[in-house]
Amino acid sequence: MDMLVKLYDLPDNRSRAARIAELGVRVRRGMAYERAVVTEWVASNFGAGAPGWVSEAGVAFSHVPATCFTATAEGGVIGFCCYDCTCLGFIGPIGVADDWRTRGVGETLLLSALNAMRSAGYGYAIIGHVGSPNFFARAANAVEISGSDPGVYADGLR
Numbered sequence: 386m387d388m389l390v391k392l393y394d395l396p397d398n399r400s401r402a403a404r405i406a407e408l409g410v411r412v413r414r415g416m417a418y419e420r421a422v423v424t425e426w427v428a429s430n431f432g433a434g435a436p437g438w439v440s441e442a443g444v445a446f447s448h449v450p451a452t453c454f455t456a457t458a459e460g461g462v463i464g465f466c467c468y469d470c471t472c473l474g475f476i477g478p479i480g481v482a483d484d485w486r487t488r489g490v491g492e493t494l495l496l497s498a499l500n501a502m503r504s505a506g507y508g509y510a511i512i513g514h515v516g517s518p519n520f521f522a523r524a525a526n527a528v529e530i531s532g533s534d535p536g537v538y539a540d541g542l543r
């Protein structure tokens with residue numbers, strides 16, 4: 386199932402972003418020279434359950450500027466969120482390290498990437514093949530796109 390987000394009506398995330406900054410977390414756009422570090426982190430954290438995410442993150446780092454936002458703490462990656470990977474206008478994959486979840490990192494990553502899409506000229510974003518619909522509904526007012534399963538992911542090689 387895919388979900389749709391209105392980029393012209395995004396929630397204000399500044400207070401949550403400020404709170405995670407106080408925890409020492411930095412959310413920013415990735416740079417090309419970080420591609421290996423980020424894709425290896427995605428592989429070791431999510432590669433077993435979602436091997437396609439490593440390929441999608443690689444695509445994000447093939448763009449200039451990279452269409453991947455990272456969250457970092459203590460000099461290492463703790464989360465990532467990509468867009469324009471499998472399809473233009475799609476956001477994801479997104480993931481946060483197990484021990485950093487439920488502190489606002491995922492929402493800050495998501496809204497940073499969605500705001501970047503808005504600045505790039507998109508009116509809407511599509512979250513492809515959603516695994517945590519309540520997170521996206523809460524964080525970005527995302528709504529289900531009816532009839533979108535399996536969508537563009539039909540008949541993919543695994």
Ligand SMILES: CC(C)(COP(=O)(O)OP(=O)(O)OC[C@H]1O[C@@H](n2cnc3c(N)ncnc32)[C@H](O)[C@@H]1OP(=O)(O)O)[C@@H](O)C(=O)NCCC(=O)NCCS
Pocket residue numbers: 477479480481482485486487488489490491492493514515516517518519520523524
């Ligand atoms: C989904 C994910 C990115 C959320 O990251 P996170 O850093 O824990 O999210 P946040 O702390 O920013 O959560 C924001 C809000 O959503 C809620 N939330 C977080 N994960 C949720 C989930 N899976 N379902 C419902 N609500 C969720 C939080 O409780 C929080 O609520 P609040 O505003 O009342 O405090 C993270 O759980 C993850 O990496 N999951 C595994 C990968 C995954 O499923 N990715 C999405 C695939 S489509």
